[in-house]
Amino acid sequence: MAKIVFFENIHPSARAVFARAGLTDITTYNSALSPEALIEAVRGAEVLGIRSRTQMDRAALAAAAPSLRTVGCFCIGTNQVDLKGAAEQGVPVFNAPFSNTRSVAELVIAEAILLLRRVPEKSDRVHHGHWDKTATGAYEARGKTLGIIGYGNIGSQVGTLAESIGMRVIFHDLEAKLPLGNARAQPDLSVLLGEADVLTLHVPGGRGTENIINADTLKQMKPGSILINASRGGVVDIDALRDALVSKHIAGAALDVFPVEPKSVDEPLASPLIGLPNVILTPHIGGSTMESQENIGIEVAEKLVRFIQTGTTKGAVNFPELSYEDAEGAARLLHVHRNEPGVLASLNNLLAERKLNIVSQRLHTKGGIGYVITDVDGNIDAGALEAVRKQSSTIRADVV
Numbered sequence: 001m002a003k004i005v006f007f008e009n010i011h012p013s014a015r016a017v018f019a020r021a022g023l024t025d026i027t028t029y030n031s032a033l034s035p036e037a038l039i040e041a042v043r044g045a046e047v048l049g050i051r052s053r054t055q056m057d058r059a060a061l062a063a064a065a066p067s068l069r070t071v072g073c074f075c076i077g078t079n080q081v082d083l084k085g086a087a088e089q090g091v092p093v094f095n096a097p098f099s100n101t102r103s104v105a106e107l108v109i110a111e112a113i114l115l116l117r118r119v120p121e122k123s124d125r126v127h128h129g130h131w132d133k134t135a136t137g138a139y140e141a142r143g144k145t146l147g148i149i150g151y152g153n154i155g156s157q158v159g160t161l162a163e164s165i166g167m168r169v170i171f172h173d174l175e176a177k178l179p180l181g182n183a184r185a186q187p188d189l190s191v192l193l194g195e196a197d198v199l200t201l202h203v204p205g206g207r208g209t210e211n212i213i214n215a216d217t218l219k220q221m222k223p224g225s226i227l228i229n230a231s232r233g234g235v236v237d238i239d240a241l242r243d244a245l246v247s248k249h250i251a252g253a254a255l256d257v258f259p260v261e262p263k264s265v266d267e268p269l270a271s272p273l274i275g276l277p278n279v280i281l282t283p284h285i286g287g288s289t290m291e292s293q294e295n296i297g298i299e300v301a302e303k304l305v306r307f308i309q310t311g312t313t314k315g316a317v318n319f320p321e322l323s324y325e326d327a328e329g330a331a332r333l334l335h336v337h338r339n340e341p342g343v344l345a346s347l348n349n350l351l352a353e354r355k356l357n358i359v360s361q362r363l364h365t366k367g368g369i370g371y372v373i374t375d376v377d378g379n380i381d382a383g384a385l386e387a388v389r390k391q392s393s394t395i396r397a398d399v400v
C-alpha cells in the first residue's frame with residue numbers, strides 16, 4: 001500500500017479522500033521539519049503532502065527517491081519545491097490554484113480598513129490603559145486609491161471587494177489582464193506607487209519578484225500610504241520597509257509573509273518590524289480559513305489519488321499533463337522518459353516482444369520530459385516492468 005506522509009497540519013478532509021480510495025497508510029506531522037528531519041521523514045514515501053513551509057529541495061527529493069511518485073502542495077504557491085528537479089525525477093507536483101484566494105482577499109481588505117483607521121495602534125493603547133480618542137491620522141477607505149501589484153486570481157478579487165466599499169482600483173501586472181469593474185491597468189509602476197493610498201502585493205515569489213518593494217520603490221510610494229504583503233516574504237526588503245515606517249513615510253503595514261518564517265508554533269518570528277506601531281504581523285494565515293483548508297484538502301488529495309490510481313497528471317504544475325480514462329480490463333503502464341527521438345518506438349517494440357498488445361496509448365511532453373500512458377491487454381509482469389525501467393531513456397516506470 002502506498003506510504004503517504006503529510007506535513008504542516010493538512011486538513012483531515014485530505015485523509016478522508018485517501019481513505020475512501022483505500023489508501024490509509026498516512027503519517028502526519030503538524031509542522032514543517034528541519035532539512036535533516038525532513039530527509040528522514042520522506043524516506044520510503046510514495047506521496048508527500050506539504051504546505052508552504054516544507055522545503056522540498058534537491059536533497060529532500062533525492063532522499064525520497066526512488067519511492068516518491070508525487071508531491072501535493074496543499075496551497076497555491078509551489079516555490080518551496082524544486083519543480084524542475086522533481087520533473088527530472090519523474091515526480092509530478094500538484095497544488096490548489098483557487099481554493100484559498102477569497103480568504104486572502106478578505107484579509108487584505110480588512111487590513112486596509114484597520115490600518116487606515118490606525119486600529120492596531122489604538123487597540124494596543126487601550127490594552128495599555130490609554131483612552132486616546134482622536135481622529136488624527138484615521139481615514140475612510142471610501143474614495144481612496146488601492147494599488148495592486150499582481151492582478152491574478154487574488155489581486156483581481158481584492159480589486160472587486162475594494163470597489164464594493166468605494167475604493168478606486170489601479171493595478172500593475174506584467175501580463176495584459178482584463179480589468180474587473182472599474183479597475184484600471186497602470187503599466188508604469190512608479191505612477192501606481194505615487195497614486196496608491198494602499199498598496200497590496202499579489203505576485204508569485206521567487207526570481208523576478210524578489211525585493212520589488214525596496215528602498216527605491218518605497219520612496220516612490222505616496223507619503224502616508226500603507227503597504228500590505230500577503231504574497232511571499234522575499235517580495236519586500238524588510239529593512240528598507242522598517243526605515244520607511246520609522247520615518248513615517250509609510251503610515252502602516254500588514255505583513256503575512258516573511259523572508260524567513262518560523263517552522264513551528266513555538267518558534268518566534270525574528271523581524272525588525274516587531275514592536276513598530278500600526279504594523280500588523282500575521283503568521284502566514286492569509287489563506288488559512290476553515291472553508292479554504294477543507295476545500296484545499298479535498299482538491300489536492302483528489303488530484304493525488306487520481307494520479308496514484310490512473311496516472312492522470314491534469315493540473316500538475318511541472319509535468320506533461322495527461323488526462324486519461326481507464327480502458328476497461330487493461331493493465332496500465334506509466335512511463336516518464338527523457339524527451340528524445342525514438343522513445344515511443346523502443347517502448348512499443350519492447351511491449352510487442354513480450355506479446356503485450358496495446359489497447360490505447362497517449363503521450364505528452366513538456367520541456368525535456370516525456371510522459372506516456374499505455375493500456376495493454378493482460379498483465380504487465382515484473383519482468384516486463386523491469387525491462388522498461390532499464391531502457392536508456394527511462395526516468396521512471398510504474399504499473400497501476
Ligand SMILES: NC(=O)C1=CN([C@@H]2O[C@H](COP(=O)(O)OP(=O)(O)OC[C@H]3O[C@@H](n4cnc5c(N)ncnc54)[C@H](O)[C@@H]3O)[C@@H](O)[C@H]2O)C=CC1
Pocket residue numbers: 076077078097100101104149150151152153154155172173174175202203204205208209230231232256257284285286287288
Ligand atoms: N498569504 C497566504 O496565505 C497566501 C499567499 N498566496 C500567494 O499569493 C500570491 C498570488 O497568488 P495568485 O493571485 O493566486 O497568483 P496568480 O498566478 O493568479 O497571480 C499572480 C499575478 O502576478 C503577476 N506577476 C508576476 N510577476 C509580476 C511582477 N514582477 N510584477 C507584476 N506582476 C507580476 C502575474 O502575471 C499574475 O497575474 C502568490 O505568491 C501566492 O503564493 C496565495 C495564497 C495564500
Ligand SMILES: O=C(O)CCC(=O)C(=O)O
Pocket residue numbers: 051052053074075076077078100287288
Ligand atoms: O497555507 C499555507 O501553508 C500557504 C498558503 C499560501 O501561501 C499559498 O497557498 O501559496
